[in-house]
Amino acid sequence: MSVVKINVLTVPAEQREVLEQRFAARAGAVENSDGFEWFELLRPVEGTDQYLVYTRWRDEESYLAWMEGGPMKAAHQGGGERPKPAATGSELWSFEVVQSAGAGRE
Template identity: 35%
Template sequence: MITVANRIFVHPSYHDQFEARFQDRAGLVDGMDGFIANQVLRPTAEGDPFVVLTFWRDRESFEAWTRSDAFRQGHAKSGSLPKEAFSGPNKLEVHDVVQVTGEVRPQ
């Protein structure tokens, strides 16, 4: 299993709009082969990024998603926020999962 973390720096005045994009998302990734889960993490300290965290069976499944028509459709709304909403470039990180304990559910 892998995780893919997309760290997205958003100006505080656009936080609500950014979150709304995910609440209204198309959900196309949910049906992709190898997809496990998606989490959107809100920063608690000013200047920190949002983290969009996805869990995949393997890297091949994630890469197939990024090449799919569903990916292009799911990201078609990405231009809905103006360029000034973002305070820096995104940073994509891929990690192998070496241990999992417990279950995470929002409260």
């Protein structure tokens, strides 16, 4: 059964562009991971300063392997000195996919 992980990032207005540029710069960093199914970065439209980083995985084991493995660490560490985080807070939500619909879906 597929699982969804949503990282909820609190991002001040002045850091939105920074966050989006950082995600764009590491495009492809997760897509080649075993068990990876889907990624979306969702920008808030109104009423909140929280971005949602949506990833879908074949199973919990695939997600954990990515979290503990080299590709995730490389994607989040980069080389040299680390820049200041764009987000001021984060929270992880976890779900199991019960139903799915749409083009290319099961």
